[in-house]
Amino acid sequence: MKTHLVALSLLAAGALLAAPEIPAPCCRPAAPAAGPCCAPETKPAPAPCCVELKAERPLTERSLYQHDAVWTSDAGRPVKLASLRGEPVIVAMFFASCEYACPVLVHDLQRARALLAPEVRAKARVVLVTFDTRRDTPEALRAFRTRFELDSMWVLLRGTETAVQDLAMLLGVKYKLDARGQYAHSNLLTVLNAEGEIVHQHAGLMGDVSEVARKVAALVPVE
Amino acid sequence: MKPFHLLSFLPGPLAVALVAALLPAGAVRGEEAAGLVLIPAGVHEPVLRGQDEPRQVAVAPFLLEARPVTNAEFLAFVRDQPKWRRSRVAPLFADAGYLAHWAGDLELGPKAPAEAPVVRVSWFAARAYAAAKGRRLPTTAEWERAAAAGFRGERGADEPEYRRVALGWLAQPSPDVLPAVGSRRASVHGVHDLLDLVWEWVDDFNTTMTTGESRGDTGLERTLFCGAGAAGAQDLTNYPAFMRAGMRSALRARYVVPNLGFRCALSP
Numbered sequence A: 001m002k003t004h005l006v007a008l009s010l011l012a013a014g015a016l017l018a019a020p021e022i023p024a025p026c027c028r029p030a031a032p033a034a035g036p037c038c039a040p041e042t043k044p045a046p047a048p049c050c051v052e053l054k055a056e057r058p059l060t061e062r063s064l065y066q067h068d069a070v071w072t073s074d075a076g077r078p079v080k081l082a083s084l085r086g087e088p089v090i091v092a093m094f095f096a097s098c099e100y101a102c103p104v105l106v107h108d109l110q111r112a113r114a115l116l117a118p119e120v121r122a123k124a125r126v127v128l129v130t131f132d133t134r135r136d137t138p139e140a141l142r143a144f145r146t147r148f149e150l151d152s153m154w155v156l157l158r159g160t161e162t163a164v165q166d167l168a169m170l171l172g173v174k175y176k177l178d179a180r181g182q183y184a185h186s187n188l189l190t191v192l193n194a195e196g197e198i199v200h201q202h203a204g205l206m207g208d209v210s211e212v213a214r215k216v217a218a219l220v221p222v223e
Numbered sequence B: 001m002k003p004f005h006l007l008s009f010l011p012g013p014l015a016v017a018l019v020a021a022l023l024p025a026g027a028v029r030g031e032e033a034a035g036l037v038l039i040p041a042g043v044h045e046p047v048l049r050g051q052d053e054p055r056q057v058a059v060a061p062f063l064l065e066a067r068p069v070t071n072a073e074f075l076a077f078v079r080d081q082p083k084w085r086r087s088r089v090a091p092l093f094a095d096a097g098y099l100a101h102w103a104g105d106l107e108l109g110p111k112a113p114a115e116a117p118v119v120r121v122s123w124f125a126a127r128a129y130a131a132a133k134g135r136r137l138p139t140t141a142e143w144e145r146a147a148a149a150g151f152r153g154e155r156g157a158d159e160p161e162y163r164r165v166a167l168g169w170l171a172q173p174s175p176d177v178l179p180a181v182g183s184r185r186a187s188v189h190g191v192h193d194l195l196d197l198v199w200e201w202v203d204d205f206n207t208t209m210t211t212g213e214s215r216g217d218t219g220l221e222r223t224l225f226c227g228a229g230a231a232g233a234q235d236l237t238n239y240p241a242f243m244r245a246g247m248r249s250a251l252r253a254r255y256v257v258p259n260l261g262f263r264c265a266l267s268p
Helices: A002-018 A050-056 A101-114 A137-148 A160-172 A211-221 B005-006 B012-022 B071-080 B121-131 B140-149 B160-173 B219-225 B225-234 B236-250
Strands: A070-073 A078-080 A089-094 A123-128 A153-159 A175-179 A182-185 A186-194 A200-205 B036-039 B042-044 B056-060 B062-065
Touching: A070 A137, A078 B121, A089 A101, A089 A160, A101 A123, A101 A186, A101 A211, A123 A160, A186 B036, A200 A211, B036 B140, B042 B140, B056 B140, B062 B140, B071 B121, B140 B236, B160 B236
Parallel strands: A089 A123, A123 A153
Antiparallel strands: A070 A078, A070 A153, A089 A186, A175 A182, A186 A200, B036 B062, B042 B056
């Protein structure tokens, strides 16, 4: 039956998504500009190391940082996701008044971080984005930070409903505001590489997060 | 929007004319010419819902395109917005099969007749098309409310012909080359092709789930893909709605599917 075939092909497509992608190595040449054919080459010769070129290199085709909404941090500052470019991050969506799942989700993230070597932990941020555009003011997010003792490597963000929906769509997170004012939502941890590309996703609560930690560690070059 | 509650008693076309006359907003005028039909206030009865969710959800009046978006219309859009052309679209926003049945970036070809519904478009692309037109995608509740209407009255489930059409489509494979939009019998509101042409994107497809922590691996969601899961539903004539819910729960926003298209909506 048609519907079953569709469901199967969708599942297959989902499996493809889960396949890990190779992280972009440092100093990879910038993607060619989509300029007109035969445009004169005006770019200066690449520097020995591309750190200083990073900012001007266009985002990769699969970079989530193409999502250019402006978020607000719990400190009340405007934040673009692209400002996280350069180091791996773990992204999760939550809401601060969540009674059950989100505290567990945060605990899972803390467990994953605890598995990281200190030098990796000092680079890999955790980004928590709230579904709750109404109640999760910067103050509410600050209270959440205090309650769970989240250090400066944790970035807490709120945004517009459109921005939240777009991000959820990009991550494959489902969510719905229920009659009690609680959000039913997927519990999904997403590892992004330095370019903002999805490298790994971990679904569910209280599971084995060691793979999340391994994926993050693999993204931080050994010095 | 008080006037609309009064209008909900009127037949669709008459109400549209009245709305056009009453409302000052230019965007709503002449919606019949713009392919829009007024769907009066109504209710949506979700086939799947959480423990504390109400059985019925009120749906405010809205305007819905009478036909799905065609290949020709989508071609005009990608001419205008090159970043949505097949060769340019970012893989973040559409999977590899995006518009794969078109002959080229700006060429439809034999597999994509101009008047057939556009398919193999992602949610991101559908939404960008709607936004470019000053419209939006309908919500799940809106789409289902419109599709629940029959050919003669508001409750399609009470009409044998409606049930036959809705179930019949599910039982047939989609043809490789889709027929023209508008070729299917219109609902009582004047909306064509809701039951028996293609699946359609809705704005909030990612709200379709059944438990607080659902994601693929929960039993409830898994049963959606299985016909036997419908045995637990209260009303078996809702089987097509059940299948649509299963379809939505399986989608991700960048997926493209050979028989998944869309149409736009507009708030009055």
